[in-house]
Structure formats: structure tokens, C-alpha cells
Amino acid sequence: EDQVTQSPEALRLQEGESSSLNCSYTVSGLRGLFWYRQDPGKGPEFLFTLYSAGEEKEKERLKATLTKKESFLHITAPKPEDSATYLCGRGSARQLTFGSGTQLTVLP
Amino acid sequence: ETGVTQTPRHLVMGMTNKKSLKCEQHLGHNAMYWYKQSAKKPLELMFVYNFKEQTENNSVPSRFSPECPNSSHLFLHLHTLQPEDSALYLCASSQEGATGYYGYTFGSGTRLTVV
Numbered sequence: 001e002d003q004v005t006q007s008p009e010a011l012r013l014q015e016g017e018s019s020s021l022n023c024s025y026t027v028s029g030l031r032g033l034f035w036y037r038q039d040p041g042k043g044p045e046f047l048f049t050l051y052s053a054g055e056e057k058e059k060e061r062l063k064a065t066l067t068k069k070e071s072f073l074h075i076t077a078p079k080p081e082d083s084a085t086y087l088c089g090r091g092s093a094r095q096l097t098f099g100s101g102t103q104l105t106v107l108p
Numbered sequence: 109e110t111g112v113t114q115t116p117r118h119l120v121m122g123m124t125n126k127k128s129l130k131c132e133q134h135l136g137h138n139a140m141y142w143y144k145q146s147a148k149k150p151l152e153l154m155f156v157y158n159f160k161e162q163t164e165n166n167s168v169p170s171r172f173s174p175e176c177p178n179s180s181h182l183f184l185h186l187h188t189l190q191p192e193d194s195a196l197y198l199c200a201s202s203q204e205g206a207t208g209y210y211g212y213t214f215g216s217g218t219r220l221t222v223v
Contacts, residue, residue, distance in 0.1 A: 034211050043214035098151040
């Protein structure tokens with residue numbers, strides 16, 4: 001069974017305070033590990049796809065990394081506009097399975 | 109228009125009503141999906157259509173009935189819903205009917221409230 005577990009459930013940071021979000025997933029049959037950002041009342045917005053252990057991708061203050069069992073979303077010097085729910089999704093041949101998300105709040 | 113468009117954005121319906129949600133994608137994708145998002149729970153995949161053919165139905169109650177007339181349009185017909193069906197319903201599309209290598213593009217969702 002495809003499983004995705006995200007932690008923490010919620011995270012509050014001061015502006016400029018760097019941190020990381022965690023996503024652990026079922027390894028068998030993985031066809032990509034996806035990160036999305038979701039703002040309140042909106043659909044998820046694609047951020048990154050990672051395919052193999054050791055891969056890293058960056059976009060502005062965000063960097064996603066992948067190991068054999070986990071993925072991390074590192075947020076460097078966050079700003080209030082980075083506040084959102086971040087979703088991790090595990091791709092298989094059949095579907096994209098999501099975790100419950102991490103709700104990030106960045107305080108000014 | 110570009111991307112994935114869902115209408116209506118908000119819907120309030122009684123338990124005896126019949127209504128439909130509409131999704132349209134302008135990306136040339138050939139797979140479309142319905143997801144349900146409830147508070148504090150992961151996105152739940154409901155239905156998958158590849159090239160207009162339904163390939164997944166994740167034990168969804170029959171009060172939800174999908175329709176995919178072509179690869180650009182997807183509907184979710186609703187009837188005799190329950191209050192616990194209140195949620196954000198998200199439509200997504202992807203290329204080649206796989207999660208890919210390309211991931212999904214989501215619409216903004218329909219916020220459904222059943223009273």
C-alpha cells in the first residue's frame with residue numbers, strides 16, 4: 001500500500017528562521033516524489049519532482065532533497081508570503097498519493 | 109483560458125438535491141482525476157480517467173457519479189449527499205495517464221457544503 005507521512009503537522013517560524021519539513025514514503029514502486037504548495041481555498045500548486053536518491057532541486061527560498069526513504073523541503077530565511085500548506089505526494093504507476101501536509105506559518 | 113478550471117467555486121446543496129461539478133483542462137493532457145480534500149486529512153483520490161476511460165474508482169459511494177465525455181472535460185454528478193460529504197473537491201489533469209514524471213496540475217477546487 002502506498003503511504004506518505006509528513007511531519008510536523010504544523011510549523012510556526014519567525015521571518016528569517018530557516019527550517020525543514022519531512023516526508024517519508026513507501027519505497028517500493030516509486031515513480032517520483034512530488035512537492036506542492038497549497039494556499040487556503042485554492043488547489044495545490046506544483047513545486048518540485050524528485051526521482052532518485054541524492055537529487056536536489058531549488059526554487060527561490062525552497063530546496064527539496066530526496067534520500068532512499070525520505071524527502072525534505074528546506075526553507076531558508078522564510079518570508080510571511082511563504083505561509084501555506086506544503087503537500088508531499090508519492091507517484092506510482094497507478095496514482096499520486098498525498099500526505100496530510102505541513103501547515104507553515106511565517107510570522108513577520 | 110489556461111490550466112485547469114473548475115466550476116462552481118462554491119456550492120451549497122441540500123441532501124435531496126442533484127448537482128454537478130465541472131472541470132475543464134486546457135493543457136492537452138489525456139488523464140483527469142477527482143480528489144476529495146477534507147480538513148486535516150490527506151487528499152483522497154476518487155476517480156481516474158485515462159483517455160476518457162475510467163481506470164480507478166477508489167470505493168467511492170454511488171451517490172458520486174463521474175462522467176468524462178472527452179479528454180478535456182470531467183464532471184462529478186452528485187445526488188442524495190450526506191453532510192460528511194462536505195469538502196473541497198479538486199480536479200487534476202496529467203499527461204499520458206501517469207503520475208509521471210510530470211505530476212498533476214490541479215484546479216482551484218469546488219467548496220461543497222451539504223446541509
